[in-house]
Amino acid sequence: MATTTQVKPGRPAGLIQLSTLIQDRLVVLLPLAMAFGFIVGLTGNVSALKGAVLPLTFMLVLPMMVGMDIRKLFGKIDLRLHGATLALNFLVIPFVAFGLGLLAFPDSAWLRLGLLLAALLPTSGMTVSWTGMSKGNVPEAVRMTIAGLIGGALSVPIYVSAFLGKAIDLPASVVVTQIAVIVVLPLVMGFILRTIILRNIGEARFMGEVKPLLPGISTLGVLALVAVAIALKARGILSDPGMLWTSFWPTFLLYAINFALSSLVGRRFFKLPEAKALVFGTVLRNLSIALALLMGITGSQGGEAALIVTWGFVIQVQGAAWYVRFAERILGRQAASAGITEAEA
Numbered sequence: 001m002a003t004t005t006q007v008k009p010g011r012p013a014g015l016i017q018l019s020t021l022i023q024d025r026l027v028v029l030l031p032l033a034m035a036f037g038f039i040v041g042l043t044g045n046v047s048a049l050k051g052a053v054l055p056l057t058f059m060l061v062l063p064m065m066v067g068m069d070i071r072k073l074f075g076k077i078d079l080r081l082h083g084a085t086l087a088l089n090f091l092v093i094p095f096v097a098f099g100l101g102l103l104a105f106p107d108s109a110w111l112r113l114g115l116l117l118a119a120l121l122p123t124s125g126m127t128v129s130w131t132g133m134s135k136g137n138v139p140e141a142v143r144m145t146i147a148g149l150i151g152g153a154l155s156v157p158i159y160v161s162a163f164l165g166k167a168i169d170l171p172a173s174v175v176v177t178q179i180a181v182i183v184v185l186p187l188v189m190g191f192i193l194r195t196i197i198l199r200n201i202g203e204a205r206f207m208g209e210v211k212p213l214l215p216g217i218s219t220l221g222v223l224a225l226v227a228v229a230i231a232l233k234a235r236g237i238l239s240d241p242g243m244l245w246t247s248f249w250p251t252f253l254l255y256a257i258n259f260a261l262s263s264l265v266g267r268r269f270f271k272l273p274e275a276k277a278l279v280f281g282t283v284l285r286n287l288s289i290a291l292a293l294l295m296g297i298t299g300s301q302g303g304e305a306a307l308i309v310t311w312g313f314v315i316q317v318q319g320a321a322w323y324v325r326f327a328e329r330i331l332g333r334q335a336a337s338a339g340i341t342e343a344e345a
Helices: 013-024 026-043 047-066 070-074 079-104 109-120 125-133 138-164 172-239 243-269 272-283 287-330
Strands: none
Touching (some): 013 026, 013 172, 026 172, 026 287, 047 287, 070 138, 079 109, 079 138, 109 243, 109 287, 125 138, 125 287, 138 172, 138 287, 172 243, 172 287, 243 272, 243 287, 272 287
């Protein structure tokens, strides 16, 4: 693979700055997208917006897949660390989400589905970013991201069928089809596109000019899909504004429990860099794919459940930012070394 191509300085700087700005302002932009969708939903016929769900899904998922180097999964792996991560992600947190769903939404299987999907799709680009900022083990965080995506794709049909199969008339084939369209197809397309781009411009320009743009494009897709989800449910929200709080508190509690459990495991069994990777590899969820999958499965019925995923974006960004500041204190030790930096990934 060519790596000698020189990056042309300054050419993509403006777009990269815009991409970074969009990501950094996500907590502000999400409420604006919600407000915009709410206004649109109240002022007109929004049924045509259902047709925008699939294109927007690709807009948010495909850039994520292009930026993912799946080869990282096959490097040297800390099996103990990944075993603990997978156990928390797929044997503990889904059951916590299911229990919270029964407690918070005993009469709404669709809301329980939203909370379950938020819990079943662990790790995203944020996992790598926040692990790097906290001086954690970034190479392992990269592998967690890839393993989490694959594990989530395999586990969603199983858990949805087991936990909600009797409450929701949702054939397993529908869930499997949506996983194929929203996860597997973009993953394959992303790998092909990444290979083509690397062959044409080289790895240096890809890493310097293309990859920094991808999260911003994906975030724009998230904002647009949030607006569509809220627009489709705007009249329902107006008739029952209490659903804003109803959808917020169980989502907040899910993250609080997740942070606590992951911190306890990291503090007890792992060194500081690995403990940080464990926390960010289990607490931060791939909410972009969760939102896309939710809308693909439920259509207009997913608008209310989409509030849960939207709150998740807000909570996990703020939660990660605070956790970075107090990670050493929470994990019970001072950083004896600088850890492993993102450049080593």
